[in-house]
Amino acid sequence: MIDVEKIRKDFPMLQNKKMQGHDLIYFDNAATTFKPQCVIDAVTHYYTDLSVNAHRGDYELSYQVDSEYEGCRKAVASFIHADEKEIVFTSGASNSLNLVAYGYKKFLKKGDVVLSCEAEHASNILPWMKVCEEVGCELCYIELDEEGRLPIENFRKVMNERVKVVALAQVTNVLGYEVPMKEICAIAHEYGAIVTMDIAQSAPHMSVDVKDIDCDFASFSAHKMCGPTGIGVLYGKFELLQKMDPFMVGGGSNARFDMCGNILLKDAPYKYETGTPAIEAVIGFHAAIDYLSAIGMDNIHQYEQELHAYAIEKLSKLDNLILYNPHADGGIITFNVKDVFAQDAASYFNSQGVAVRAGQHCAKLLMDKLNTSATLRASCTFYNTKEEVDRFVEVCKNATIENCLNVFF
Amino acid sequence: MSELMNDPMILRQIIMDHYQYPRNHELTHDDTYYTRHMASDSCIDDIHVEAKIQNHKIEDIRFDGVACTIATASTSIMSELLMGKTIDEANHIIENYHAMIDGKDYDEDLLEEAVAFHTVGKQANRIKCATIGWKAMEEMIAESEKNGK
Structure with a gap:
């Protein structure tokens, strides 16, 4: 209690x-949620005590920033039972959901189906609408029952070989029903589809085990779970993250490039983290995860x-x-x-x-x-x-x- | 007028009356009318406003849509107030309405029932509701002036 x-x-x-x-x-x-003092302190700790950039570990302060930054990745990974190389920091759930749609687009072709439902947040639907328009896929909706719930039978009814992506929230933001994601993932995988899960409304309120659920992607925001704004997470199975394209490239995400146009991107998750990240938010997020975990x-x-x-x-x-x-x-x-x-x-x-x-x-x-x-x-x-x-x-x-x-x- | 403005009962009744029985609340879909669809992501109000403007005079104003009490009543009152006015007269009234909403000096007598909204700024986020129909009208007036009619 x-x-x-x-x-x-x-x-x-x-x-x-x-x-x-x-x-x-x-x-x-x-x-969004309020922030406990420990999160506020962690954010100001960065500006007061560290204040230098990440991924530049040539001097002591920078090394310390790196280790605190990566410390949060470890904490996030254990919070959702993932591996740390499967944790990409983004600006929030909307960014993560867009990243999945953009990155996975290259595996879709005309006639494929993306399956979602009518209770989804715009951030989980609109990116797929754009992808469907571009690629010529079809966006279909799983029918909800009178209460607005998503019964597993309704999902099974519309699932077929043409479905390549299932995009659903574990808990919807309007009605707050929990969707049986584990069963959905098992069925989707039988048909060779991937499942991208919006956990923005579930991760702050219940324990989420992405390995047990076996989803392919999961997206959430720190600010809905006592953390700072401007920071979120994309969890993705490592082999999928490796295969997909980032929608931004530049400093921080490449290992090497030359003037002939050859770019060698870093491995996931770093290839998705271009530019200076919201370092103070990442450090604050770590404090939020520790705070929630302690309760x-x-x-x-x-x-x-x-x-x-x-x-x-x-x-x-x-x-x-x-x-x-x-x-x-x-x-x-x-x-x-x-x-x-x-x-x-x-x-x-x-x-x-x-x-x-x-x-x-x-x-x-x-x-x-x-x-x-x-x-x-x-x-x-x-x-x-x-x-x-x-x-x-x-x-x-x-x-x-x-x-x-x-x-x- | 000043006495009336200090009686919330009466002002509330004006708003309720225009909300429950909005005036000019039917679109003509006549293509000689100017039209505006006013909707935004941050607000639920979603209305269409039509205006017939000829020879620098507002002949007719109509509106319809899904909106809160403040948006519905303020647009209904605007439609009554500006109908039959010349563009110059209408602009003068609109200017005074905005001055009132912004807490500046204004001419009460010009605004008639629209004075019911003089304290709408107490709920700051509702100012947009009290001005949504008025904004539509301003845009249509500007368009008609650009067309030279």
Whole structure:
């Protein structure tokens, strides 16, 4: 079990922070999370104590930067049960997902199929739309059930030899359902397809074992898991990373080049890391991984599920709310206030100090399934409390159209 | 006018009325109209606005789409306020509307029901909702002036 009160003391943003005159309740953790002091300290440690470039190990300070930089790669590898040469640092999950689509493009030809689903984040769909347009492949969608879940039978139904890529999120960012990725990978591999997995919404909340799942690629961002912005990870099976092309080349990624146009790229993961990386973010990310690991991902997962169940129990008693995903596996609650447009409700929540997100949450396709043009999303994490849920429920109760408009006067 | 502006009840009713019963809320799809599709990634509002502008005069304004109370009501009020006005008159009203939203001096009497939005900046991210239809109109006026009509 985790000690939430103790954990909250680690986060400067959770210390008496006010929004619109009320105690801040931050329920937008699916967008990004707050940072514990140890992560902030690690970032400033780089600028205060090191400050030199990486991969230039000719002098002592630089050597130290290299070893801290590579230390994070080791930590990330063990966090998701991968090998360190399979960990590429990127600017974030969107960058990683684009890198897979760009890099794998050369193995696709006209008539091939890329399979995804309607609940995907734009960053896992749009790169493949572009690839399909360029190469002449077809982008097909696995049908979701009424709840918005992806049943394995629906995947099996559409899987065939033409499918070369399966692009899915382990946990979707709008509805928070967990997709059975291990079974999906096994089936996809039988047909010779690769699986690229978006774990931006799962890695911060549960333990993810890429070897056990046997996915070919996995992408995630540090900032959604207490780390700095501007840094993310692409995990890829080493032989695939070796075969693919980076979409940027230049300093840091080449071993040798000459004036005749011969380029010898470094081995993965370095061939994908051109230019000076966000060194302070990598070092901060290491602190975030250590922080989460010390609490324990299984403890985090268990606590978040309890908190979610508690919230759903209370919210489902309110007759002015529509809950779209009461059975979500993660901490994402997608809802609307009856007869109130999502943006209007979000301003009311703001006026009461509650940060929730209104919008289409980058999963625009899904809106056709939920039959609403916009929703609200409240996303909790391990530092949120039952007391915060209670106040959130009170605010939901009072979110009438009149109150939503009163925030302007 | 000043008294009215200090009564949130009345201002709220103006917004509610235009949200529930938006005026000029049907597109003509007439190709003699200027049109603008206003949508952005950061905001959910997604509206189409049409305007018939002839001889430097706004003959008609229509709009439709999916939008919040503020975007719907502000566009509805704009359509009533600017319809029948000359371009010069319309530009003067638009200028005053923006001055009001930005917290600067403005002429209340010119803005009529649009004064309901004078405190919209309390929720800073909603300023775009209160100006989305107005921006469409500004663009169409500029286009018509460029065409010399």
